[in-house]
Amino acid sequence: MRVLLLTIALLLSNWSKAAAEHYPSQRITVIAPFAPGSGTDGVARIVFKRLSELLKATIVIDNRVGANGALGATAAARSAPDGYTLLVGGTSTHAANPSMLKSIQYDPITDFVPISQFGLFPYFLIVDPGLPVKNVADLVALAKSKPGSLTFGYANALGQLSGEAFKRRAGIDIAAVPYRNSPQVVTDIIAKRVSMTFMDMAPAVSQVEAGSARALATTNLVRSSHFPAIPTMKEGGLEFINISAWTGLFAPKDTPPEIVAKLSEGVREVLGEAEIRSRLADIGFEAQWIGPAEFAKHVKDDMELWASTTREAGIERQ
Incomplete structure (x- = not known):
């Protein structure tokens, strides 16, 4: 029996290496769990267009929208572990959902193999420019003078958490939409x-630059290198949680390690190119590559952070 098991293990190892040597030999589908025009989608299209050239393969983006990214993540988790269906996931799918949703059909840790992180989007407080406010302190004062009259919109877990944390830390009454x-x-x-929202700059950068939306502050501890004129929430007079949206590449569990390594190295090469980094910077994304082992630790640590911050914000699972 032992000899049989060793033989099977050797055959599987040889198959894995052979598969990696010929990878990719067919079209790769990358599931993006958010809508076209979102930050995640924008990063994916920039990175994978170049990666397809390096790998000499066709890579298509499949937008699977819904349930804060959970629908797309579930589809990816249930895919064959052969490297031909991947997930561009991030804070929502792999850190927030376990704390924000009552039930998800995948496990962010056991159902995926982290390939590499792409980097992060700093988060910003963006408001209607018609509001009579110039900074965070003005906005808090306005909200306190008109309880319940202001609203914040959100489209993902980070936006919801930011808005609820803002309400609690500022002691104001604003309605979530x-x-x-x-x-x-x-x-x-x-x-x-x-009235306002918390989000990455990708969907709003052109509107902010045109003046049809106004960025009051960043939720990060330091100012964004891409938008240095925008102060931090703390500079605006409010102690705030350090929120940003990281994005990275995942494969279904049991994907051969040789394929994971090949993809990770390809992403590292793409993100090292000055032109790619510049294009990502144009949508407010800060490229920061990390490999599989470090990325796996980052995902686990961020899940724990979200568990504590959602409790602080008083957010109930939906």
Whole structure:
């Protein structure tokens, strides 16, 4: 029996190596669990267009939208572990959902193999420019003078957590308005149907630059290197949690390690190119590659952070 098991293990190892040597030999599908125009989708299209050139393979983006990214993540988790269906996931799918949703059909740790992190989006407080406010302190004062009259829109877990934490830490009453995707939130900011939002800059950068939306502050501890004129929440007079949206590449569990290594090295090469980093910076994304082992630790640590911050914000699972 022992000899049989060793033989099977050797055969599987040889198959894994052979598969990696010829990988990719067919089209790769990357599931993006958020809408076209979202930050995750924007990063995916920039990175995978270049990666397809390096790997000499066709890579297509499949937007599977819904349940805060859980629908797309579930589809990826249930895919064959052969390297031909991947997930571009992030904070929502792999850190927030276990604490935000009552039930998800995948386990962020055991159902996936982390390949590499791409980097992160700093998060910003973006408001209707028609509001008579110039900074965070003004916004808090306005909200306190008109309890219940202001609203914040959110399209993902980070936006919801940020808004609820803002309410608690500032001691204000603002109503939450859920959306299916971030571009819709920006549209309603411009149309004055919602007062404010917390989000990455990708869906809103052109509107902020045009003045049809206003970025008051970043939720990060330090100012963004891409938007250095925007102060931090702390500089605006409010102690706040350090929130940003990281993004990275995952494969279904049991994907051969040789394929994982090949993809990780390809992503590292892509993110090392000055032109790619510049294009990502244009949508407010800070490229920060880390490999499989470190990425796995980061995911686990962030899950624990979200468990504590959602309790602080008083968010109940939905």
